[in-house]
Amino acid sequence: MKRGLLPLLWVSAVVGAADPALEHAANDYRQHCQSCHGANRFGGTGPALLPESLSRIKPDEIRSVIQNGRPASQMAGFANVFNPAQIDALVSYLQQPPTTAPTWSNDEIRGSHSMFADINKLPNTPQHGADPLNLFVVVEAGDHHINILDGDRFEVLARFTSHFAVHGGPKFSPDGRFVYVASRDGWVSLYDLHNLKLIAEVRAGLNTRNLAVSKDGRWVLVGNYLPGNLVVLDARDLSLVKTIPAIGQDGTASRVSAVYTAPPRDSFIVALKDVKEVWELSSAGTPDFEPRRIEAEDMLDDFSFSPDYKQLLATSRKAKGGQVIDLDSGKVVTDIPLPGMPHLGSGTYWKRNGQWVFATPNISKGLISVIDFKTWKLIKEIPTLGPGFFMRSHVNSRYAWTDVFFGPDNDAIHLIDKQTLEIARTLRPMPGKTAAHVEFTRDGRHLLLSIWATDGALIVYDSDTLEEIKRIPMNKPSGKYNVGNKIEFVEGTSH
Structure with missing residues (x-):
């Protein structure tokens, strides 16, 4: 040649x-x-x-x-x-796909694995003086970094480089010591929040959707678009335990839409993007990670849980809104006829007049849909300035905060009164720059809001008076995640 x-x-x-x-x-x-x-x-x-x-x-x-x-x-x-x-x-x-479909084998996963520190040789108590359950993990998307922020003093304790495009939200060990971060291109990182040290990394896939940590903290489950599979990792060091092809009962290969842990069930719940199935994988005892298959009426894009984790609210295009799946019986309970494309995975719930309600933003229409958890009936549609992406609250807050991420007014944030279901305030923290994604401190007294711009910031508010407390300059800060809220799976935050 x-x-x-x-x-x-x-x-x-x-x-x-x-x-x-x-x-x-x-x-x-x-x-x-x-x-x-x-x-x-x-x-x-x-x-x-x-x-x-x-x-x-x-x-x-x-x-x-x-x-x-x-x-x-x-x-x-x-x-x-x-x-x-x-x-x-x-x-x-x-932007063109390669002629040969990319693959990522178990040997390649193992070959990508790196250890940077031995957790057995590190102190098992916090070495930074901050409240370990009121730390925030802040994703700074503009230059691909992770910030560890003290949620009492609102000061950055540490900052380290992340892999390209962190995606799906960091998840935590049950005690809050470790955080697990997945990037869009498949890298999973293990970081010790007590010692502010990177412990291990592995590339679990080529295009990753998100990850979840088991209730007992022993396992990390990674859901991949490419290759379409689930990857089980040992949570202590990210070593490979098992890969599970995302293949439906009829042999159809699929991508993984979403992976979350359901603590009361001691299991992981998995939605498949190209197959009409929901999977439940037990993480209790000595699990074999064989999926229990639940038939759905449509392929599912994302989902949220009812407060007792017995039912799944899943986004479904065929159902023109969503469908409710009972996890105990494995049956579809009902469809929820909602317009546009509700973003149920970013919805939130609270008690109104003693009854649970669920509210979801909509990524194609300017409205918030509020649903009765008991009857699954629509209570109200709240008009907004444009389609939104994130919605957050806290049990100690009177408001649910929602953005209008996809609209021309994306510099606005709506505060919805959780009892009257009316927009109580509309803030424009930095006119002309996208405002999105709220996360509360553990006690709910303060909240952090992102300005998604290269010259953006984290803005700290008093959640009661709405007074601005501090503005921390950052390069396109996107998500931020409070340790205590996440490990306690509190009302109002994402799971």
Whole structure:
């Protein structure tokens, strides 16, 4: 074989030899990008560059990163290497799927595993002086970092680099000592909040949806889009225990939509994106992690639990809103006819006149739907300034806070009175910049709100008076997660 022929064969295999511009882009990738992002675009020292990994990033942002680089990372700018046409072609190339479907084997999972510290040799009490149950784990998406924030003094105790695009929300060990973080491109990190040290990392997949930690703290379950499977890890060191292909009863392969733990049930609950099934995997005793299959009426995108964890509220396009599944009987109880696309996984519940109600934002319509938990009937639709993404509250707060993330008024935050179901206040913390995602301190006296911008901030409010207490500059802070609220699965927070 001639020496110059191999790159051309590689290019043809990847892009199908169809578009000359894409062929040239593939050659540019091989020369300038492959050493960091891998020959198959699975990632290396740089993140994976597959369509699944880049799905939430706009082409203009990809173009900007190629041209200008990314601050506080090893990604240099290539404006002096590529002309604008080459950059445009690279953007198109990175959004094309490889001809050969990517795979990630057990051997590759094990080969990616790294240990950075031995938890048995570290102190088992907090070494930082802050309340360990009132810490916040803050995802700073703009430059891919994690901040550990003292929830009493509102000061950053530690900051460390995360993998590309942390996704699905960090989860905690039952005692709150450890936090587990998953990135969009499959990396799972274990961090010790007592000692402010990174303990271990492993790449559990190529495109990860989210992870959950078992009630007893022994297992971490990771749900993947690519490859479509579940990965069981030992929570102590992230070593591989088992992989479970996401294959339906009829043999259909699927992606995993969502994975959560159901503490009263000692189990994990899993939704499949391409198969009409919900899985329950016991985590009690010596589990075999064989799924109990519950038939659903439609593929499920996300879900939330009833307060007693006996029923599942799942987003379902076919049901034109959602469906309620009883986990004990394994039967669909009812459909919930809701307009648009309710984001049930980000909904929240509280007691109103002594009865539980559930409220959900909607990612395609400007409204909040409030549902009676007992009858599953719609109580009220609350008009908002635009479609929203996140909704949060606290048992000690009179308000439910909801954003209008997808609307032109995305700099606004609505405060809904939980008893009257009316919008009591609308705040615009930083006009012109997206405001989203609230998390309360453990006692509910204060809350943190994100301004999703490169020159953004965390804004600390008194939850009663709504007085602004502090503004902490950050680079596109997205989610923030209070240790105590999460491990106690309190009313008003995400699970």
